Amino acid sequence: MYRPVILADIDDLYRNQAIVILAVGLVLAVLVLLIIVHLDRKAFKRQMKGLDTLMEGTVKNGLLHSEKDFAAAANHKSQVALFRAIRLTLPLAVIVIVLAAILGASLTANLGEWWMFAKFGFSPTMVDIGGLRLWGELKIGQDYLDAIAAGQLYLAILIPTLNLVGLALVLQLLYSLQGYLARRLEISRLVKSGWSGIVGGEAEKKDSEADKKPEDTKE
Amino acid sequence: MKPVKSLLYDLVLVLLSPLYLAGLILGLPYLVWRWTAGIAQTARGHAPSYETEFDAPREYGKNPTPQRIDDPAPSLQAYIRNDTQINSTYNTTIDNSTHIDNSTDSHAQTINNYYFAGQPVPTQEPKAIDATVTFTPDEATLSHPQSPALPPEPAPQIGGPEQAPALPGQVEGHDQEVR
Structure with a gap:
C-alpha cells in the first residue's frame, strides 16, 4: 500500500512558500518598476521635445526678440497644451471616481465586500514569519466564488472595471502634469542655452553631437 | 559602460x-x-488658443507670414485713437473734430510729437491719417497761400520732435484735410 512521505508539516510548507513568493515578488516588482521608470524617462524626454513642436512656428516667424519673449510665448503654449490634455480627462476622471464611490456604497454591504470584488477575490493565506505577515498561498477566496454563484457576477465585473478606468484616467492626468513639468524644464534650459536652434531640429542635432564620444567624433 | x-x-x-x-x-x-x-x-468666449502675440495670423495651407519685421509698418492711423494725445503742451487729442491752431503750434510739430511719445517708429513712410483735421492758418501762411510743403526730412529717429519727418500733405493750405 502506498503511503506518502510527509517531509514537512503544512506550516513549514506555507513558510517556505511565503519566502519564495516574497523573493519572486520583489524581483518582479523591481523589474516592472525598472521598465516603467525607463519608459517614463524616455517619455519625459519626448515631452520635453514637444515644446520644440509647439514653438517651432513661432520661432520661425522671427517675432521673438528676447529670452523674455520666448519664455512668455512658450509658457502660454505649454499651459494651453496642458489644458487641452486634461480638458476631457479631468471631468471624466471625476465622474468615474464619483460613480465608483456611489455604486460601491449602494451595491455592496460594506467596504470589505467592495474590496473583495475590487481585488478579484484574491485572498492569500497569510503566514507569520519573524513578525512579517506574508502570503503563504495564492488563491481565490471562497466568499468571492460564492458571491458570483449567487448572481453577483455584475459586481465582480463592474467594480474592478470602474476602478481600472479611474486609475487609468488618473495616470493620464499625472502624465499630462509630467508633460507640463517637462516643458517647464525645457523652457528654462532653452532660455539659458539659446532657443533659436529649435527650428528644424537643430537643437536636437547639437544635443546628439554633444552626446557623442570624442572617439566617435574623430572618426 | x-x-x-x-x-x-x-x-x-x-x-x-x-x-x-x-x-x-x-x-x-x-x-x-x-x-x-x-x-x-x-x-467667456475666449477658448485657450496656442496663438500668442508672437504668432502671425495663419492662412489655411500657407506658412505663417511675419508681421513685425518684414511687413510694411502700420500707418499712423493705426496708432491713433480718439483719445490719443498728440501734443503734451496743449493736451490735445485727435479725432474727426480735431482742430489744430496753426498760429500757435505747427501741426507737423504736433503730429511728430506723437511719434516720440514712446510709440513704435515706423520703418517706412507712414500713410495719411483718415481723420478730418482743420487748421487755422497763421498770418505768415495767409500772406503766402501758395507756400510749398515742407521738404521731406530723413527717417524719424528717437531723440526729439525737431528731428521728426514731415508727413505728406502737411502745411499745404487753408482748412485742408490730411488724408
Whole structure:
C-alpha cells in the first residue's frame, strides 16, 4: 500500500512558500518598476521635445526678440497644451471616481465586500514569519466564488472595471502634469542655452553631437 | 559602460519613484485650477488658443507670414485713437473734430510729437491719417497761400520732435484735410 512521505508539516510548507513568493515578488516588482521608470524617462524626454513642436512656428516667424519673449510665448503654449490634455480627462476622471464611490456604497454591504470584488477575490493565506505577515498561498477566496454563484457576477465585473478606468484616467492626468513639468524644464534650459536652434531640429542635432564620444567624433 | 550607468540611474530612480509619484499627486490641484481657468475662459468666449502675440495670423495651407519685421509698418492711423494725445503742451487729442491752431503750434510739430511719445517708429513712410483735421492758418501762411510743403526730412529717429519727418500733405493750405 502506498503511503506518502510527509517531509514537512503544512506550516513549514506555507513558510517556505511565503519566502519564495516574497523573493519572486520583489524581483518582479523591481523589474516592472525598472521598465516603467525607463519608459517614463524616455517619455519625459519626448515631452520635453514637444515644446520644440509647439514653438517651432513661432520661432520661425522671427517675432521673438528676447529670452523674455520666448519664455512668455512658450509658457502660454505649454499651459494651453496642458489644458487641452486634461480638458476631457479631468471631468471624466471625476465622474468615474464619483460613480465608483456611489455604486460601491449602494451595491455592496460594506467596504470589505467592495474590496473583495475590487481585488478579484484574491485572498492569500497569510503566514507569520519573524513578525512579517506574508502570503503563504495564492488563491481565490471562497466568499468571492460564492458571491458570483449567487448572481453577483455584475459586481465582480463592474467594480474592478470602474476602478481600472479611474486609475487609468488618473495616470493620464499625472502624465499630462509630467508633460507640463517637462516643458517647464525645457523652457528654462532653452532660455539659458539659446532657443533659436529649435527650428528644424537643430537643437536636437547639437544635443546628439554633444552626446557623442570624442572617439566617435574623430572618426 | 553606458548601459550599466543607465541601469544604475534607473535603479536610483526606482528608489525615488514613490517620492516623484507623491509630488505629481500633490500637483493635481494645479491641474484642477488650470482646467477651471480654461473652462472659464471658454465660457467667456475666449477658448485657450496656442496663438500668442508672437504668432502671425495663419492662412489655411500657407506658412505663417511675419508681421513685425518684414511687413510694411502700420500707418499712423493705426496708432491713433480718439483719445490719443498728440501734443503734451496743449493736451490735445485727435479725432474727426480735431482742430489744430496753426498760429500757435505747427501741426507737423504736433503730429511728430506723437511719434516720440514712446510709440513704435515706423520703418517706412507712414500713410495719411483718415481723420478730418482743420487748421487755422497763421498770418505768415495767409500772406503766402501758395507756400510749398515742407521738404521731406530723413527717417524719424528717437531723440526729439525737431528731428521728426514731415508727413505728406502737411502745411499745404487753408482748412485742408490730411488724408
